[in-house]
Amino acid sequence: MSQDKSSIASKIIGEKRYKLLELFFIQERTFFRLLALFLVVAAITYPYPQIAMWVGFSLAAYSAIANDSIQSIGTFIASNSDRKWWLLWLFIGGIFVVTVFYSWYYYGGDVSHERLLSKDSEGNLKFPEAENFKFLQLAAPIVLLLLTRLRMPVSTTFMLLSVFSANSKGILSVGQKSLIGYLIAFGVAMVVWFGLNFLIKRLLNGKMSSWWIVVQWLISGWLWSMWVMHDAANIAIFLPRSLSLTGFVVFAGVVFFGLGLLFYLRGDKIQSIVTEKSEVTDIRSASIIDFAYLIVLFVFKEMSNVPMSTTWVFIGLLGGRELAMRLSARVSNRQEAEGTMSLRTTILMVVKDLSYATIGLLVSITLAIAINDSLQQEILDWFN
Numbered sequence: 001m002s003q004d005k006s007s008i009a010s011k012i013i014g015e016k017r018y019k020l021l022e023l024f025f026i027q028e029r030t031f032f033r034l035l036a037l038f039l040v041v042a043a044i045t046y047p048y049p050q051i052a053m054w055v056g057f058s059l060a061a062y063s064a065i066a067n068d069s070i071q072s073i074g075t076f077i078a079s080n081s082d083r084k085w086w087l088l089w090l091f092i093g094g095i096f097v098v099t100v101f102y103s104w105y106y107y108g109g110d111v112s113h114e115r116l117l118s119k120d121s122e123g124n125l126k127f128p129e130a131e132n133f134k135f136l137q138l139a140a141p142i143v144l145l146l147l148t149r150l151r152m153p154v155s156t157t158f159m160l161l162s163v164f165s166a167n168s169k170g171i172l173s174v175g176q177k178s179l180i181g182y183l184i185a186f187g188v189a190m191v192v193w194f195g196l197n198f199l200i201k202r203l204l205n206g207k208m209s210s211w212w213i214v215v216q217w218l219i220s221g222w223l224w225s226m227w228v229m230h231d232a233a234n235i236a237i238f239l240p241r242s243l244s245l246t247g248f249v250v251f252a253g254v255v256f257f258g259l260g261l262l263f264y265l266r267g268d269k270i271q272s273i274v275t276e277k278s279e280v281t282d283i284r285s286a287s288i289i290d291f292a293y294l295i296v297l298f299v300f301k302e303m304s305n306v307p308m309s310t311t312w313v314f315i316g317l318l319g320g321r322e323l324a325m326r327l328s329a330r331v332s333n334r335q336e337a338e339g340t341m342s343l344r345t346t347i348l349m350v351v352k353d354l355s356y357a358t359i360g361l362l363v364s365i366t367l368a369i370a371i372n373d374s375l376q377q378e379i380l381d382w383f384n
Helices: 002-027 029-045 049-072 074-079 085-106 135-149 156-164 168-195 197-204 211-236 245-264 269-275 283-303 310-331 343-371 373-383
Strands: none
Touching: 029 049, 029 135, 049 135, 049 156, 049 211, 049 245, 074 085, 074 211, 074 283, 085 211, 085 245, 135 156, 135 343, 156 168, 156 211, 156 310, 156 343, 168 283, 168 310, 168 343, 211 245, 211 283, 211 310, 283 310, 310 343, 343 373
């Protein structure tokens, strides 16, 4: 009798999952039609390098910024939801143009702040400029768009740079730096939100002073500029390492107007990764998160010009913060406020975010192996 009940329950659960999946595809049919169109365009244009590089760049520009909006401007969007979207866009878009113009002018046409000019021990570029494109290289940002739509905080650095890596050294160096970044960000968050919990609580208590708005906009602008220094490489990977003035104008213009669409959509689906966290809509709390993130990114920028996954740093920071807040409540024997997460739920959320980032890493490595003949040979040599 119990087995019959169990089979009936399993059947009901299976039917519900099927209906939810069917509903998802119905709601997102326009999005999937666009993905199909992008795949067709990629399949048609990849044999023509001069066209393919701009198609790949355009896809990467929106997919990378749409996914990574949760990091540098996610808390900014969440805590300024009452302000006009175009005001936020002009502020963030203007900082982007100034940041990449500085790199383009100072580094002789390179807009990646030398991230794409990093070399291995033999003096070869880890991510050389593509002379010819493969279909999967143009498909990589399309896959990223899909994962973003599924609200997965995957690493755009792994997803987009790995498919252009000359060999495994480039991927391994990015992976090593990103993992260290995750651990350090997690540790910094634990120290700040656990060790300095009393001070932070005092800052967040009472009515918010108007100067917090100025502080948040300054920190958000600085953080966004620092993020661009790290992740502009993910967008520019399809383009020549030295852009002409016309090339720079197209590059900056496409991203600038892509940011406008992102702000109009208020961060789109992936924004839920930020809004599900505690107190991120409070400008004071958002400013503290952004400042901690800014310091970590600044340290890694100065460390070396090897690209790194800012996504891994960000989820490490948020995960450490959430865990520290729950542990702090336990230690001080405070009654958790209604609607806040339990310690178990917090741990599961941290694991979920890390799992999604790992899925993105595995997908990007799979794409890189499928594209790169030298990686395939290295794997065969390793097995042999």
